[in-house]
Amino acid sequence: MDSSGPKSNSDRSAADIAAQLEDVSVKLSRTATWSGIETQNAYGPADVEGMDYARDLGDPGEYPYTRGAFPEMYRSRMWTLRNIVGYGAPEDTREGIEKALKLGTAGVNIVLDTLSQEAVDPDHPAFSPDAGQEGCSLPTVRDLEVLLAGIDVTRTGVAWHTTMMIYPLVVAMAKKQGKDLSQLIGSHMPDHLQLRLSVGNESTVPTALGHRTTVDCLEYSSKNTPRWSLGCPQAYNLRERGVPASGEIALGMAIVKLTLRDLAARGVGVDQVAPSMAWVSGADIDFFEEVAKFRALRRIWARTMKEQFGSQDARSQRLRIACHTSGRALVYPQPLNNLARATVQTLAALLGGVQSLETCTWDEPICIPTEDARELATRTQQILANEVGAARTADPLGGSWYVESLTNQVEADALGLLEKIEGIGLIKAIEDGTIEGLMDDYNYQFKKEMDRGERIVVGVNKFIPKPEPAPKRFSFDPKGMLAHLERFRALKVGRDQTLLKEKIAQLYRAVRSGENAHPAMIEALIADASIGEVWGTVRVASGLAYDPFRVVESPFTYPTI
Amino acid sequence: MPQQKIRCLLAMLGTDVHNKGIRTLAQLLRDRGVEVIYLGEHNTAGGVINALIAEDADVVGLSYSTATYLHYTRDLLDKMRTAGVGDVPLMLGGLIHADDEPALREMGVRGIFGPGSTMDQIVEFLQTATGKTLPGGAAAGA
Numbered sequence: 001m002d003s004s005g006p007k008s009n010s011d012r013s014a015a016d017i018a019a020q021l022e023d024v025s026v027k028l029s030r031t032a033t034w035s036g037i038e039t040q041n042a043y044g045p046a047d048v049e050g051m052d053y054a055r056d057l058g059d060p061g062e063y064p065y066t067r068g069a070f071p072e073m074y075r076s077r078m079w080t081l082r083n084i085v086g087y088g089a090p091e092d093t094r095e096g097i098e099k100a101l102k103l104g105t106a107g108v109n110i111v112l113d114t115l116s117q118e119a120v121d122p123d124h125p126a127f128s129p130d131a132g133q134e135g136c137s138l139p140t141v142r143d144l145e146v147l148l149a150g151i152d153v154t155r156t157g158v159a160w161h162t163t164m165m166i167y168p169l170v171v172a173m174a175k176k177q178g179k180d181l182s183q184l185i186g187s188h189m190p191d192h193l194q195l196r197l198s199v200g201n202e203s204t205v206p207t208a209l210g211h212r213t214t215v216d217c218l219e220y221s222s223k224n225t226p227r228w229s230l231g232c233p234q235a236y237n238l239r240e241r242g243v244p245a246s247g248e249i250a251l252g253m254a255i256v257k258l259t260l261r262d263l264a265a266r267g268v269g270v271d272q273v274a275p276s277m278a279w280v281s282g283a284d285i286d287f288f289e290e291v292a293k294f295r296a297l298r299r300i301w302a303r304t305m306k307e308q309f310g311s312q313d314a315r316s317q318r319l320r321i322a323c324h325t326s327g328r329a330l331v332y333p334q335p336l337n338n339l340a341r342a343t344v345q346t347l348a349a350l351l352g353g354v355q356s357l358e359t360c361t362w363d364e365p366i367c368i369p370t371e372d373a374r375e376l377a378t379r380t381q382q383i384l385a386n387e388v389g390a391a392r393t394a395d396p397l398g399g400s401w402y403v404e405s406l407t408n409q410v411e412a413d414a415l416g417l418l419e420k421i422e423g424i425g426l427i428k429a430i431e432d433g434t435i436e437g438l439m440d441d442y443n444y445q446f447k448k449e450m451d452r453g454e455r456i457v458v459g460v461n462k463f464i465p466k467p468e469p470a471p472k473r474f475s476f477d478p479k480g481m482l483a484h485l486e487r488f489r490a491l492k493v494g495r496d497q498t499l500l501k502e503k504i505a506q507l508y509r510a511v512r513s514g515e516n517a518h519p520a521m522i523e524a525l526i527a528d529a530s531i532g533e534v535w536g537t538v539r540v541a542s543g544l545a546y547d548p549f550r551v552v553e554s555p556f557t558y559p560t561i
Numbered sequence: 562m563p564q565q566k567i568r569c570l571l572a573m574l575g576t577d578v579h580n581k582g583i584r585t586l587a588q589l590l591r592d593r594g595v596e597v598i599y600l601g602e603h604n605t606a607g608g609v610i611n612a613l614i615a616e617d618a619d620v621v622g623l624s625y626s627t628a629t630y631l632h633y634t635r636d637l638l639d640k641m642r643t644a645g646v647g648d649v650p651l652m653l654g655g656l657i658h659a660d661d662e663p664a665l666r667e668m669g670v671r672g673i674f675g676p677g678s679t680m681d682q683i684v685e686f687l688q689t690a691t692g693k694t695l696p697g698g699a700a701a702g703a
Contacts, residue, residue: 114576114627126605129632130576200580200602242581328581332656332676365656365676367628443585451680460677470659473628549605 029456034286035244037409043401051404056299060353060394061318064302066295066407068353069318073394080356081381083374084161084324086111086135088476089484090147093136099371103378109161109358110147111135117195118204118548119164121532122485126551132481134368135162139530141172142491143484153186154179159322159356160188163195163234164205165531167217168518171225172525187229187322189280190217193255193426194234197435198241204548207430209539213517215262220518222263222273230273231280231322232256239282240328242439242446245293246413249300251435252279253414254421256301260309270309274316281321281354283345285329288406290345291397294321294352296411323354327364333459335471338362343380350390351397357381367473488530495528501556503527504537508558511541565693570618572600572609574633579626582655586622586683593684594696606637610644619691624655631661638669650690654678 032038040047051057058064061071070076085096085108097108113135115122121139122131131137138144148158153174160166166188174184192210199205214232221228235252243251256277260270279297283290301319305311325345330338339362346359359380361373369377384390397403421429429435449455456462503524510520517538524534536546536554546554571587573580580602587599598616600609613621623634634653641647652672653665662673672686688694 114578118576120576127576129629130627133629134627198578200578200584204603240581366658439581440584440588443581444588447585447589464677473658473660549603551605 029462030454033245033289033406034284034455035246035289037289037406037413043405045401047401047405048408051408057398057404063306063314063317065298065318067395067398069298069320069355071394073353074350074391077355078385078391079350079354080107081378082107082109082159082356082358083378084109084111084358084369086113086161087368087474088132088478089137089480090143091484092132092476092480094147094149100374103375104382107157107159107356109159111161112166113137115139116531117162117164118199119531119535120547121530122488124532124547124549124552126549128485131485132478137481137484138166138169139488139532140491140528141169141176141525142487142528144169144173148173152179154183155185157185157187157229159186159229159231163189163192164213165521165535167221167228168521168525168534169531171220171518172522175522176526181224183227184225185227185229187231187278189231189234190214190221191232191234191255191280193258193430194237196430197439198237200436202431203545206542206544207427209542209544211258211262211427213538214259215266216516216518218259218263218273219266219268219516222268222276226276228276230277232259232277234280236280236282236324238439239284240326242443244413244442245284245286245289246296246410247417247438247442248281249293249297249410249414250417250421252297253300253304253418254426257304257308257422258426264309270305270311271313271316274305274309274311275313278320278322278355281323281349282326282328283323283349283352283354284326285341285345287344287348288397288403289410290348291352292403292406292410294349294354295395295398295403295407296414297321298353299407300411300414321352321354322356323349323352324358325349325360327360330360330362330364331457331460332365334465334468335362335366337459338364339376339380342377343384346380347384347388347390350384351395353395363471363474366471370472370474491528492530499527500524500529504529504533504556505559507534507537508541509561511538512561566596567594567620567687567691567693567695568596568598568616568618569620569622569687570598570600570609570613570616571622571624572604572612573602573624574604574606574609574637575625575627575629576603577625577627578602579655580624582626583622583624586624586654589680590683590687593680595684595687606633606640609637610640610646613641613646613649614644618649619693620650620652620687622652622654625653626656630655630657631664634665634670635668652683652686652690654683 057066060068060073083100085100086093100108113132114130115127116138122137192214196205196207196210233252233255235248238251239248263273298319302317305317311317325342329341342360349357359377361369361377363370363373424434450461459465507520507524511517521534540546540554571583587597590597600612650671653670654674657673657675671690674683
């Protein structure tokens with residue numbers, strides 16, 4: 001017995017003891033899933049009545065791929081352990097990549113700063129402080145050359161965790177280097193509708209222009225860089241913004257279907273582009289629901305490709321999933337608890353059968369990942385792979401009455417919402433705020449449930465820890481950024497202005513004519529136009545302000561057509 | 562006590578896209594009877610000040626999830642003073658690191674509501690900072 005405590009039992013009031021017991025007890029606080037699906041006491045054969053193994057599940061690697069995309073799953077190809085890296089100047093991010101590779105990560109996802117993510121130059125007068133924060137500043141092909149110095153983009157695949165401009169930048173660099181584009185490998189996330197919804201306003205990424213750019217990108221890629229992977233839809237950000245598991249599937253499928261229909265109208269068939277597509281997904285905190293989501297998602301994808309788009313190629317129907325565990329589910333109070341959360345999310349993704357996986361670091365709610373936290377995220381996956389047995393057999397939860405029933409439920413909810421969105425029309429539902437309204441409402445209800453104690457987040461609305469010193473933050477030396485900005489300004493002065501103007505004029509004409517803008521974007525980037533200049537020109541040619549924030553005027557004179 | 566409306570301008574500065582917190586806050590404040598003017602994401606300091614003057618807001622709330630808040634907040638407060646609205650109370654929310662709170666207070670930020678803050682704390686701040694009482698009065702903060 002510990003006799004050093006401040007009070008003996010007899011000193012304690014009954015209320016004190018009850019409060020302490022409450023604090024250490026583990027109770028069932030919720031019977032619905034995290035997304036709100038009500039759950040029974042138990043499940044049995046009656047709950048999956050009518051399910052047909054061959055029709056609804058299939059063996060792993062067999063249509064409709066509910067049980068996994070590949071027959072031997074992780075025995076034949078292990079998932080790719082990824083880490084997200086990106087901060088400061090291209091030189092800074094390169095240093096971060098080298099460190100992550102030393103820790104044992106197999107693949108690196110490069111994340112760009114918020115300016116580069118939205119095709120805004122780092123010298124923007126209002127937003128320059130954001131340059132290099134939260135990601136790598138990458139405004140020109142020259143910067144990409146610094147970041148990837150010595151890396152052959154036809155031999156080493158880099159995964160770009162970003163939407164705008166990165167693909168034209170990479171293709172521009174490859175063309176400049178005389179590479180064979182048909183051999184270009186790597187991936188990015190060309191889903192501009194997702195970006196429109198993430199950014200939260202119509203002026204920065206207009207819905208219609210964003211969607212056209214996605215279609216342009218997929219068309220160009222399917223014809224020129226068939227080995228390049230397209231992370232479309234980027235459903236992770238949609239989920240994080242505020243939709244349930246079924247909503248992730250519904251919104252993502254709405255984006256994919258509209259994109260495929262518009263590609264078909266340009267003569268690009270499903271089997272020319274779908275094999276290159278991968279779903280960018282999250283893994284939230286509700287273990288069973290996430291496993292069910294991945295399974296339902298693969299089934300919906302397979303059936304949609306085959307039954308609605310007439311796909312005849314198994315590679316189009318077999319969905320590959322790139323997963324990043326949910327950052328939203330991680331919280332600031334007592335942040336080391338996030339290690340437990342991220343571990344469960346990571347296990348759900350693996351038992352759900354994803355193809356690449358990035359585990360959020362425990363300090364995600366505090367800052368961009370510190371090195372120590374990144375190492376723990378890598379170790380988490382290694383423990384799951386080597387000790388826990390997460391990779392041993394395909395779809396280990398398949399056949400569980402509960403998991404099969406939940407898979408059916410998530411699928412039904414997703415198809416219901418998808419039908420609603422398509423009834424309105426996806427573009428309209430985004431432009432008129434319907435989708436954002438759904439997301440705002442989800443977040444609002446989520447908060448209300450927390451306030452009412454119907455949803456417990458440990459450390460946030462229950463089991464609140466004592467105040468503790470704030471954890472240390474990631475920081476890096478800003479001198480690289482200063483030099484990077486200098487270099488950017490010098491490039492703008494020193495480049496071949498005649499060639500630049502010619503390429504910008506060609507881009508303007510291409511956009512105005514309605515043809516695919518990607519070839520002209522790529523040529524302008526090769527002529528050392530910046531991402532802000534290229535996208536600004538696309539905007540002007542689309543009848544919009546050069547700068548969405550109306551601070552910068554276009555430096556170019558555009559042709560009259 | 563007569564009820565007086567509290568007009569609260571909510572906005573994000575810079576290119577941060579983590580808007581779910583401030584959008585949810587807007588709705589929760591409306592529930593408490595606050596008149597919220599939600600200016601949205603991607604604002605410049607000038608844009609916030611124009612809206613503040615045009616809407617005659619009593620208080621401004623900004624949310625940040627990226628590391629640049631010291632710069633943006635100082636810049637906004639300087640420009641608010643120049644524009645003659647330096648006395649309008651400013652509150653911050655989002656991922657504000659505890660180490661930065663003294664510097665933010667020193668530059669003139671009146672309320673800081675980082676992770677773990679409650680609605681009651683925010684509502685109480687709004688009433689104290691504006692000298693106005695919300696419908697339901699002090700009970701709203703209970």
